[in-house]
Amino acid sequence: MSVSTLVSMQSTIDVGGLTKRYGRVVAVDDLTFTVRPGEVTGFIGPNGAGKSTTMRLIMGLDFPQAGTATVAGHRYRDLTEPLTTMGTLLDASAPHPARTARNHLRWLAHSNGISSARVGAVLAQVGLESAADRRVGGFSLGMRQRLGIAAALLGDPPILMLDEPATGLDPEGIVWIRGLLRGLAAMGRAVLVSSHLMSELQDTADHLLIIGRGRLIADTPTAELLARASGDRIDVRTQMATEAMTVLAGAGAVVTTSEAQVVTVTGLPGEQVVSLLSGAGVRYSELRQHRATLEEAYMELTREVTEFAAAEAS
């Protein structure tokens, strides 16, 4: 087998220069990325950033003005049994309300020559066995999400693409889906999951694609992004926050407070913070390297982009 065949058979989603405009609105703007197997890739951006549009373009549902998208080396439209290559969840409200969950999966299975045994298997896998013969119209949003995930898993595909799968899930469901996604990636599958909530993917995604206004802002391992966003900041937990801020600001640090009794210090090494606080008699209960959340990292990234855009405009 030649090298090129091996590469083309890889379980990846490849997007190159993808651009989609609806009228004068640019929904996706020259997007390029690769989703790798064995990882959960988070696709993050606010509502309207172009995540869903990108997914529709990958599936050949909408036609781009420019660029290409391939799934396992092929245009999605050319796949004869697409469900066995890439499972997708685009919209949990898609199934017809008058059909039962089992019948919804049945026609999907028929369309790709998937055995009926898989229908029962995926219903069990997502915990919908007891509701299998109920009409989808009576399902909660969480149950519909589970059905959508079952549909994505139906063809046992090496690639999964899920649009906001955690929406509507209860806390237990969120824990479940995190485990499911991690497990699927651990088996070597490529998993692309979108979310507009940064925190949702913080512990799940190995890699992040951050998108804003149709443009790719970051394509980075999650750990790296968080480390970068954490920077040289130090969190001081103290009941004397005002005093601490006065002292540290006086020494030239940038001081902010994000939650009560926590002061975040930028621009001073840890040793100096300790000595300054001790010298001023400010008591503190904890002093640690700041761990940025994905929200902060995102805010920082988008601030840069916004400033860049503003500078470009002026």
Next chain:
Amino acid sequence: MTTLRLTSRVLHAEWTKLWTVRRWAAGLVGAALLSVLFGLLAANGTQDNTNQSTDLIVGPKGLVVLDSFRFVHRPLTGDGSIIARVASQHASQPGAAAGIMVKTATTPGSSYAAAIITARHRLELSANFGSGTSAGPAAAPTWLRLTRAGAEITASRSADGLTWHVVGTMRLVRPPGTVQVGLFVSSPPKTVVTKTLSAISGGQTATISRATFDHVRLIGTTAGTWVGQTIGRTDVKPPVRGSSTQADGIFTVTGSGAIGPGEGPDDPIQNSLFGLFFGVLVLIPVAVLFMTSEYRRPLILTTFGASPRRRRVLAAKACIIGAASFGTGLAAALATYLLTRPLFQARGFRPPAFAYTSLGEPAVLRALLGSALLAGALGVLSMAIAALLRRGAATIAIVAALFVLPVFIAVPLPLTAARWLMALTPAGGLAIQRTKPPTDTLAEPWSMLSPWLGLAVVCGYATVALALAIWRVERRDA
């Protein structure tokens, strides 16, 4: 992977989609029931008194016939032949005929066999009031010969009276030893249809045509001389009687009237199958929803995600809804036919004025299968327009307007306009439900179209709409 295999998968998926939404299945059953119900109502509301009239001319098969013409005849006892050359023909109208005939008696309705030159320049063989079979082009002058052997009559033609070609055989019904053979001319009345806003009436005016015959020869045992006689009578005003003269072996015959089936244009089978018109009003929404439900929720994303070849998906959808509509139409038509047949017979639609129409008769089969095809085509048309518009209510309105409105618009229109309207809209498809020949004399405007033309119009609409839908859906964002 073969295309066939992939196609059968999509078909299987679409079929599953259809039957798993219970209210659609219920809609199809409801459409069939509604069709049958209206069929029964139509059957229950009709009454025909033709059989009570005392002067019906009944043919050898026990059905009313038309049997009026000018006959110049001599008796023939036992086997023999009649030979004549149709020397010239002056037809006043396309249905006119001149030829030679063997007839069991001069009583109207008696069995006969004839070789005919028609005004449309065809040689036609006609026996016992059937619709006649064409035996190729022919025009006067042409030699004709009928040879009797028992009940069997063999027809031959010749260009010169020397070389003869057999063109067919016919059979007389229970012929006596002596039959009448001779020359005849017929000329059917012209039908004039008068149409007003509220009523349609067909009046008839008599026509008369002329032909000359020579080289008239009778071979066999005969008696007497040539006798000219007007057979039957027509109620047509003004009364026209034929004439016949003979000079120097040349017979000049003028005649009026028609020979053939005598059943009126009323079509009880069509009247009952018309119940489908109401069933279709339930069928159309089901076919539309089968498509628009994909768009009302973004189910189409799942559908095209599972089967990215959109052309194949739409074709499969058309096949499934077409087959389901066909099945609904067929079940409704069969049930209507079987349930209403005894009702119609009890209400005067029975021989001799109306034939017993058995299921095996081509015209009945055509009407029943045609009703099913009409339902199938309307299902496909509805689904295709739904795919184009993606709007349920608008699609239902458009299909209903295409199918229903022309019927009501055509009723008060002049004949030509009404015929065009029927030939250009799916409403004309109702013509396939008729078991009788097209006629201008009925209030139902689709009766003017030939059955297959009517069906072709609907199928044309469905095909074009489906092609447009595929073209559009393949190019548009899902």
